[in-house]
Amino acid sequence: MGNLTLDKVCKSFGTVDVIREVDLAVNDGEFCVFVGPSGCGKSTLLRMIAGLEDITSGEVKIDGTVVNTTPPSQREIAMVFQSYALYPHLNVRDNMGLGLKQAGQPRAQIAQTVERAAHMLDLESYLNRRPAELSGGQRQRVAIGRAIVRKPKLFLFDEPLSNLDAALRVQTRIEIANLHRELGATMIYVTHDQVEAMTLADRIVVLRDGRIEQVGAPMELYKNPANEFVAGFIGSPKMNFLDAPALGVAGKSLGIRPEHLALSRDAGMIEGRVSHVEQLGGETLIYLRADPHGLITVRLFGEHAAEVNDRAFVTPDMARAFHFGADGQRLSM
Amino acid sequence: MSARANILRSSFAHAILIAYTILALYPVLLIVINSMKSRRAIFNDPLSLPTRETFDLVGFHTVLEQGNFLLYFQNSMVVTVASLFFVLLFGAMAAFALAEYRFRGNLLMALYLALGIMIPIRLGTVAILEIMVAANLVNTLTALVLVYTAQGLPLAVFILSEFMRQVSDDLKNAARIDGLSEYRIFFTIALPLVRPALATVAVFTMIPIWNDLWFPLILAPGESTKTLTLGSQIFLGQYVTNWNAVLAALTLAIFPVIVLYLIFSRQLIRGITKGAVK
Ligand SMILES: Nc1ncnc2c1ncn2[C@@H]1O[C@H](COP(=O)(O)OP(=O)(O)OP(=O)(O)O)[C@@H](O)[C@H]1O
Ligand SMILES: [Mg+2]
Numbered sequence: 001m002g003n004l005t006l007d008k009v010c011k012s013f014g015t016v017d018v019i020r021e022v023d024l025a026v027n028d029g030e031f032c033v034f035v036g037p038s039g040c041g042k043s044t045l046l047r048m049i050a051g052l053e054d055i056t057s058g059e060v061k062i063d064g065t066v067v068n069t070t071p072p073s074q075r076e077i078a079m080v081f082q083s084y085a086l087y088p089h090l091n092v093r094d095n096m097g098l099g100l101k102q103a104g105q106p107r108a109q110i111a112q113t114v115e116r117a118a119h120m121l122d123l124e125s126y127l128n129r130r131p132a133e134l135s136g137g138q139r140q141r142v143a144i145g146r147a148i149v150r151k152p153k154l155f156l157f158d159e160p161l162s163n164l165d166a167a168l169r170v171q172t173r174i175e176i177a178n179l180h181r182e183l184g185a186t187m188i189y190v191t192h193d194q195v196e197a198m199t200l201a202d203r204i205v206v207l208r209d210g211r212i213e214q215v216g217a218p219m220e221l222y223k224n225p226a227n228e229f230v231a232g233f234i235g236s237p238k239m240n241f242l243d244a245p246a247l248g249v250a251g252k253s254l255g256i257r258p259e260h261l262a263l264s265r266d267a268g269m270i271e272g273r274v275s276h277v278e279q280l281g282g283e284t285l286i287y288l289r290a291d292p293h294g295l296i297t298v299r300l301f302g303e304h305a306a307e308v309n310d311r312a313f314v315t316p317d318m319a320r321a322f323h324f325g326a327d328g329q330r331l332s333m
Numbered sequence: 334m335s336a337r338a339n340i341l342r343s344s345f346a347h348a349i350l351i352a353y354t355i356l357a358l359y360p361v362l363l364i365v366i367n368s369m370k371s372r373r374a375i376f377n378d379p380l381s382l383p384t385r386e387t388f389d390l391v392g393f394h395t396v397l398e399q400g401n402f403l404l405y406f407q408n409s410m411v412v413t414v415a416s417l418f419f420v421l422l423f424g425a426m427a428a429f430a431l432a433e434y435r436f437r438g439n440l441l442m443a444l445y446l447a448l449g450i451m452i453p454i455r456l457g458t459v460a461i462l463e464i465m466v467a468a469n470l471v472n473t474l475t476a477l478v479l480v481y482t483a484q485g486l487p488l489a490v491f492i493l494s495e496f497m498r499q500v501s502d503d504l505k506n507a508a509r510i511d512g513l514s515e516y517r518i519f520f521t522i523a524l525p526l527v528r529p530a531l532a533t534v535a536v537f538t539m540i541p542i543w544n545d546l547w548f549p550l551i552l553a554p555g556e557s558t559k560t561l562t563l564g565s566q567i568f569l570g571q572y573v574t575n576w577n578a579v580l581a582a583l584t585l586a587i588f589p590v591i592v593l594y595l596i597f598s599r600q601l602i603r604g605i606t607k608g609a610v611k
Pocket of ligand 2: 044
């Protein structure tokens with residue numbers, strides 16, 4: 001149990017509209033990721049779901065019940081914050097147990113629940129430490145533990161990994177994925193990290209300026225973006241947008257992913273000069289400058305030698321290219 | 334080379350600080366040493382330390398025997414501690430509300446509360462006296478506590494709301510999700526995190542209250558409600574002043590303030606440096 005419905009949800013701070021008419025249905029057990037550029041309203045939307053922010057208009061329903069005026073503690077949700085937000089004066093055990101204690105659960109039961117969560121997250125030896133005595137990764141696991149023990153209908157994560165270093169981020173990402181499998185709970189996860197969104201999500205919601213641009217499974221968005229914004233936002237490195245009129249194809253711009261460009265020294269559709277090369281071992285990124293398209297990213301697998309200022313040609317795989325009109329919308333071909 | 338320059342610079346800084354300390358402590362020291370001398374010695378040689386001949390505790394005897402010195406002492410203590418408690422409690426609560434909640438007139442309310450910093454409360458003495466007479470509170474310690482609470486609140490709200498704003502929103506939100514009431518959030522989460530600021534405010538609030546002569550004289554001049562500062566005035570006559578007693582009373586009055594200060598100062602230093610680094 002734990003589905004969420006947003007019905008024409010709006011939020012304004014004074015005269016500024018931050019969330020505009022968002023409609024969304026998240027199914028029970030789904031892992032739903034909100035992505036979008038900074039300031040697009042991801043956190044605000046999440047906080048509205050949590051009940052930490054009033055809703056200007058519209059309805060939020062959890063399991064079919066309207067919760068617009070239900071206080072956060074009674075929505076059966078749990079939230080993990082970017083800044084961990086652990087209580088500095090309580091040790092790990094009490095940090096995790098406070099919500100249950102507040103709900104009036106018997107002490108023995110709280111202890112048992114906390115122990116089980118600590119076991120799951122490998123925190124057993126830290127139960128008596130205070131947050132200040134833990135590393136960043138451990139703190140984040142405690143924050144996740146605090147969410148687990150509440151057995152919520154809905155897990156809300158607001159950029160939980162962005163304060164961790166790269167290696168730890170990968171590890172914690174996998175832990176969260178495992179957690180989702182184990183608990184089968186509904187999770188809503190805010191991030192601006194491409195890879196997190198693609199790897200964790202059952203469905204991705206792309207937001208811009210408080211509006212939903214597109215909702216879909218990761219590969220659906222990758223293969224079938226509705227507009228230029230989504231196309232540019234999903235996929236890393238970013239999609240190239242070529243000047244369509246200059247190539248003599250339909251639309252205003254032609255979107256082609258870096259992996260769908262063929263590079264050649266002798267002949268091809270677009271001529272350019274190498275401006276930068278990045279060798280990543282498993283793959284090579286070559287940046288070409290070609291007028292009037294600007295900088296074009298080409299992604300090649302394996303190692304490739306290229307020198308800055310070399311002349312090179314690229315040819316897009318037209319079957320995998322996207323045509324976008326002047327308004328940024330996808331043109332059906 | 335640079336280490337030498339450093340030593341030079343730091344000894345220079347220390348020289349200035351030491352000079353300032355001597356300058357600031359000198360009058361206090363003068364009071365303390367003269368309180369232990371005979372009257373003649375105070376006038377003949379006010380700057381010298383008490384010697385075997387001039388050593389005389391007559392001032393302390395007078396103070397402790399004459400007048401209800403212990404009662405005055407107790408009154409001062411009650412008024413100061415009670416006022417301090419209310420200033421910190423209400424100041425922190427108002428600051429939390431101003432920093433945490435968005436409501437119509439929030440900014441206006443903050444300005445209104447800060448206005449008291451610029452307008453001395455003594456301007457309202459007549460009105461305050463009228464209110465106290467009407468409320469039948471003249472010659473009670475309650476009157477003093479009320480006035481001092483009002484006097485200390487503006488600065489307290491002003492300083493504390495700045496610090497309250499720095500308490501992490503995520504932390505408060507996490508507590509809300511865990512089902513803590515707003516009062517519990519205030520007392521168990523916000524208040525401990527602004528403890529250095531509370532200590533700063535406590536010191537700033539405490540000293541003027543302890544030293545005040547004006548309001549005790551006007552609102553509570555009765556024998557049973559006299560504060561230490563007011564009580565000491567009996568030794569200052571129009572024609573004759575009992576300097577031994579005055580100096581002894583002042584010496585005794587210094588100690589409670591020092592004790593309270595020591596309690597707060599650890600926190601205070603943390604408060605100052607925290608403000609400097611952030
Ligand atoms: N209390 C507030 N008062 C006024 N405007 C606010 C308030 N909180 C957020 N906003 C505005 O709402 C917009 C969305 O903010 P939000 O924090 O939801 O962005 P976000 O998508 O989470 O960004 P990021 O990725 O940087 O975290 C921003 O433009 C922000 O300035
Ligand atoms: Mg955010």
